[in-house]
């Protein structure tokens with residue numbers, strides 16, 4: 001196949017990219033991928049240390065997923081969502097089974113943003129139809145990412161993502177997330193967790209509990225800087241939500257399907273949401289598929305006569321897409337069959353052991369994360385925890401790339417705190433591949449001192 005001259009500008013508007021820079025430094029197209037590696041047009045093998053955008057959980061190049069897609073396309077490629085298909089029904093049952101929910105309902109969409117947007121509309125309509133018509137506000141946390149639509153961007157707590165797009169949707173409020181690394185030194189982790197839960201309770205009280213519909217959180221903040229909460233945080237959040245009839249939406253878009261070394265991120269902390277949202281690892285990026293899962297009591301609030309307009313009047317052309325659902329089912333089967341959740345937990349220990357060798361490096365503030373969602377907070381001074389300057393942390397990412405390892409940084413999130421190096425490789429990662437990540441970071445850190 002003919003490839004394009006990369007020095008010539010093309011017509012593709014890339015996301016999150018300053019195109020002026022592309023004129024000088026055009027990245028090579030990726031033409032193929034297998035396992036944990038991407039292969040570019042020059043034939044270079046690059047270790048995909050971020051599993052695409054932390055979604056290719058089962059690794060690249062899975063023929064059986066392609067075969068399932070082909071078979072489903074030949075049988076039934078598309079159906080109007082209200083009529084649905086066998087794979088969509090089967091996938092909804094599978095998701096409830098994995099979540100340990102005897103009852104519940106699953107609404108399918110095609111992206112994490114849509115899954116969260118769907119959840120926001122559901123919680124507002126739910127409260128309206130259960131006698132709380134004023135409950136409409138949605139509380140979320142600074143540093144969290146929940147999507148790119150106007151409402152999910154409103155819930156997102158990353159100021160730099162919002163510049164140029166405001167005013168966003170009204171009715172969204174933010175509280176600080178737990179940040180154990182930068183907590184007040186007099187507080188234990190647990191006390192810090194309790195302090196952050198109080199931010200939620202105080203906000204609900206100040207706003208008027210009769211106006212607050214839901215609280216949305218990622219079990220562990222991912223793109224905002226890989227932030228692991230104290231162990232008591234989620235259960236205490238659950239208690240506060242119950243106390244004020246505030247629905248808890250757990251955004252498992254990144255943490256779902258094994259990424260954190262448990263099937264779902266919330267399993268680390270033993271409390272459940274009223275609503276869960278999923279995407280990414282649901283089909284490992286082989287098909288765009290996402291879901292909003294609700295407890296049965298929420299679903300039941302939508303029962304009524306047809307002309308009462310109590311049903312969920314929301315549709316996505318590609319919701320419950322038969323091919324996407326079939327691929328997702330096979331993807332979940334692979335995660336189970338190959339014990340990828342256990343592998344993620346095992347590789348966490350292995351990579352952390354490697355990275356801990358650099359703990360004394362002057363730029364390494366904290367090494368943290370769970371499963372294969374790991375971060376290194378980079379600082380220019382360990383004592384004051386001053387974040388490493390953008391140019392220097394960027395140089396570390398670029399240096400890894402030069403060594404054939406793709407890692408990321410939490411760029412364009414919150415001002416001044418874009419200093420977290422992020423690793424989230426496919427869950428099929430083997431020790432030799434983990435060594436490549438650790439070695440590349442070690443070399444890049446060493447060279448960053450020059």
Ligand SMILES: Cc1ncc(COP(=O)(O)O)c(C=O)c1O
Nearest residue numbers: 111112113145146147253254279
């Ligand atoms: C936690 C979280 N929620 C939601 C989203 C939005 O998902 P999508 O990009 O599929 O719309 C993302 C995307 O990275 C995410 O990280």
